[in-house]
Amino acid sequence: MEGTLPSRAPVIRDDALLRATRRRRLASRLVAHAALILGVIIVAFPIWMTLVGSTHDAATIGRGDVPLLPGVHAAENYAIAWNEGGGRTRTTPASTMLLNSLLMAVLIAVGKIVISILSAYAVVFFRFPGRMAAFWAIFITLMLPVEVRIIPTFQVIVDLNLGNTWAGLVVPLIASATATLLFRQFFLTIPDEFVEAAKMDGAGPLRFLRDVVLPLSLTNIAALFVILFIYGWNQYLWPLLIINDRSMETIVVGLSKMIGRGDSQNDWNTIMATAVLALLPPVLVVALMQRWFVRGLTETEK
Amino acid sequence: MATLSLRDVRKSFNATPVLHGIDLEVADGELVVIVGASGCGKSTLLRIVAGLEAPSSGQVVINNRDVTGLEPADRDIAMVFQNYALYPHMSVFGNMAYGLKIRGLPRAEIERRVKDAAEILGIGALLERKPKQLSGGQRQRVAMGRAIVREPALFLFDEPLSNLDAKLRVQMRAEIRRLQRRLGVTSLFVTHDQVEAMTLGDRLVVMNAGRPAQVAPPMEIFSRPADTYVAGFIGSPAMNFIPATLEEGGASARLPGGAPIRFSDGPRPGPAGMPLTLGLRPEHLSPGEGPDSIPLAVELVEPLGSETVVHGRAPGGLAITARLSGAFTGSALPVRLPPAHLHVFNAETGRRLDP
Numbered sequence: 001m002e003g004t005l006p007s008r009a010p011v012i013r014d015d016a017l018l019r020a021t022r023r024r025r026l027a028s029r030l031v032a033h034a035a036l037i038l039g040v041i042i043v044a045f046p047i048w049m050t051l052v053g054s055t056h057d058a059a060t061i062g063r064g065d066v067p068l069l070p071g072v073h074a075a076e077n078y079a080i081a082w083n084e085g086g087g088r089t090r091t092t093p094a095s096t097m098l099l100n101s102l103l104m105a106v107l108i109a110v111g112k113i114v115i116s117i118l119s120a121y122a123v124v125f126f127r128f129p130g131r132m133a134a135f136w137a138i139f140i141t142l143m144l145p146v147e148v149r150i151i152p153t154f155q156v157i158v159d160l161n162l163g164n165t166w167a168g169l170v171v172p173l174i175a176s177a178t179a180t181l182l183f184r185q186f187f188l189t190i191p192d193e194f195v196e197a198a199k200m201d202g203a204g205p206l207r208f209l210r211d212v213v214l215p216l217s218l219t220n221i222a223a224l225f226v227i228l229f230i231y232g233w234n235q236y237l238w239p240l241l242i243i244n245d246r247s248m249e250t251i252v253v254g255l256s257k258m259i260g261r262g263d264s265q266n267d268w269n270t271i272m273a274t275a276v277l278a279l280l281p282p283v284l285v286v287a288l289m290q291r292w293f294v295r296g297l298t299e300t301e302k
Numbered sequence: 303m304a305t306l307s308l309r310d311v312r313k314s315f316n317a318t319p320v321l322h323g324i325d326l327e328v329a330d331g332e333l334v335v336i337v338g339a340s341g342c343g344k345s346t347l348l349r350i351v352a353g354l355e356a357p358s359s360g361q362v363v364i365n366n367r368d369v370t371g372l373e374p375a376d377r378d379i380a381m382v383f384q385n386y387a388l389y390p391h392m393s394v395f396g397n398m399a400y401g402l403k404i405r406g407l408p409r410a411e412i413e414r415r416v417k418d419a420a421e422i423l424g425i426g427a428l429l430e431r432k433p434k435q436l437s438g439g440q441r442q443r444v445a446m447g448r449a450i451v452r453e454p455a456l457f458l459f460d461e462p463l464s465n466l467d468a469k470l471r472v473q474m475r476a477e478i479r480r481l482q483r484r485l486g487v488t489s490l491f492v493t494h495d496q497v498e499a500m501t502l503g504d505r506l507v508v509m510n511a512g513r514p515a516q517v518a519p520p521m522e523i524f525s526r527p528a529d530t531y532v533a534g535f536i537g538s539p540a541m542n543f544i545p546a547t548l549e550e551g552g553a554s555a556r557l558p559g560g561a562p563i564r565f566s567d568g569p570r571p572g573p574a575g576m577p578l579t580l581g582l583r584p585e586h587l588s589p590g591e592g593p594d595s596i597p598l599a600v601e602l603v604e605p606l607g608s609e610t611v612v613h614g615r616a617p618g619g620l621a622i623t624a625r626l627s628g629a630f631t632g633s634a635l636p637v638r639l640p641p642a643h644l645h646v647f648n649a650e651t652g653r654r655l656d657p
Contacts, residue, residue: 193387196354197448201401202375211400215391 053272061268077273086258086270094274097251104250108232109225111174120183121209142177154241164245179224186220222292230282251278304365304455304488305330311360313346320346322512333482333489337499338509348492352381352458365455380449381458386441388433395429398448419450439470457489496536508532530652533581539611539623541581550574558618561594566641568657581645584625587637595636598622
């Protein structure tokens with residue numbers, strides 16, 4: 001539009017000013033990028049060190065000067081870690097521990113999702129005496145960290161003879177206030193009309209859950225699965241307490257057990273190889289489910 | 303196919319009465335419109351018929367069967383919701399078929415019914431789409447299709463047109479009417495829109511504060527409103543109300559200015575001096591000078607093209623609206639009150655006074 005005006009004020013070209021502005025802009029961009037690059041280095045450096053460490057032999061690392069570039073012993077380190085177990089003790093192979101961790105993490109994530117969907121469904125869609133009391137009871141457990149109730153929980157599990165079992169490992173970690181709360185918030189956004197239309201259609205509560213609520217919750221379930229899988233994968237204290245059988249050891253616990261205390265020298269190369277292996281499944285889950293994950297956390301449109 | 307009877311249906315929410323005893327008989331194939339301002343209890347009444355709310359007392363009888371204690375699905379009814387309530391993750395076909403699937407109808411029968419309904423509604427090409435991909439009017443059709451495939455005894459409409467734009471609303475209104483006639487299904491239609499009510503209904507139930515103020519065919523409601531609420535609610539612009547008193551003998555009323563106005567259809571019962579409310583629709587005020595004309599000071603002129611709405615004030619300060627054919631300009635408008643179009647109400651009870 002401006003271009004069609006008959007008399008236009010001549011553009012004042014102040015080259016010095018223009019250059020100064022450009023320079024300022026460049027400088028601020030440089031500073032921002034420098035800060036970002038520094039951040040990336042700080043975050044990525046330990047992972048790089050682990051990766052590098054897993055490719056040298058034990059002696060190189062043992063000497064104390066830590067190399068910054070990859071070595072040539074990657075294949076044998078990973079083979080040892082995978083088949084025999086890392087560290088000096090070499091008891092449980094990483095393959096077994098990875099499988100154990102995978103099983104534990106999936107069971108915890110799925111269990112938490114099932115339990116919290118059911119409890120949120122009850123709290124949101126049903127009117128029963130003590131409904132709000134039940135909700136607040138769930139909510140208040142949020143305030144208690146796992147560690148606070150770990151002694152009584154341990155006692156209960158041992159009394160039930162569930163020590164060293166998958167049930168004993170997984171069940172106490174399944175009850176989840178956070179997931180219940182998230183699903184409750186999501187279910188509250190489902191319009192009442194859907195419930196009423198379903199009533200008209202003759203869908204009972206379970207049918208409504210299966211045919212309407214679950215399909216609408218898919219992205220939320222996916223997002224929560226990612227979070228809960230990583231939560232389960234990283235469990236340390238509880239598996240450490242409840243599992244003594246080395247064949248059931250999870251990788252996070254096994255990893256810490258590899259590091260000998262006292263004066264004995266550690267086989268850092270295989271330990272780091274195990275650490276890299278322990279890192280892969282959660283990274284994979286996030287990478288594969290990223291699209292769903294982001295949609296589940298940000299999308300409100302139905 | 304089916305009749306509906308409501309017998310003394312009452313409803314209170316936490317000791318707040320919302321419905322004060324509704325009795326209604328709906329004949330087979332009839333379309334009854336429940337109309338009223340928001341908060342008058344019309345939606346609650348519909349939801350009680352649907353079974354989504356339980357009445358505090360009273361009975362809902364469909365086809366001579368007391369359904370008061372039954373679940374919505376067991377009442378042989380179908381409902382069209384205000385915002386359609388289409389399941390967003392199901393296709394149009396899935397939405398329409400869902401209720402039938404739950405009832406365990408054979409696959410072929412479901413497909414036949416859905417195809418037939420889609421044909422009637424002109425949405426046959428949309429069956430694979432998701433509700434998100436439809437326009438407002440199309441969603442409205444799908445919502446109706448979902449009701450039609452059930453082949454219910456009773457249709458319930460809960461303000462189904464209020465989410466459409468004005469043009470589409472007029473079109474869908476006619477379509478609903480045509481469809482209801484064609485299918486001959488007894489229907490209950492809730493709306494706050496008096497035009498919708500007048501054009502759709504075989505009969506209207508005008509609700510006022512939880513009571514049916516009048517139950518009658520549309521034209522009777524318009525020409526013989528039972529009380530001042532109905533008179534003011536139906537008709538646009540709203541009816542003019544003029545306070546007056548009954549003259550000795552009941553044959554005429556005295557206007558605030560002192561002028562008498564004679565009832566053309568006979569004397570009203572009541573003592574002399576009884577306060578009255580006279581009602582006159584804006585289109586019935588006739589402009590023109592005369593011994594009994596009221597000079598209006600014009601405040602606002604709304605030209606509507608073929609006619610003009612003039613808002614003015616009578617000498618006493620009373621607001622009067624007149625609807626004139628053609629255009630109007632000027633600052634004063636003398637109008638006469640034609641006795642033939644006069645509605646007479648008792649000022650205290652608001653009830654209509656007939657000769």
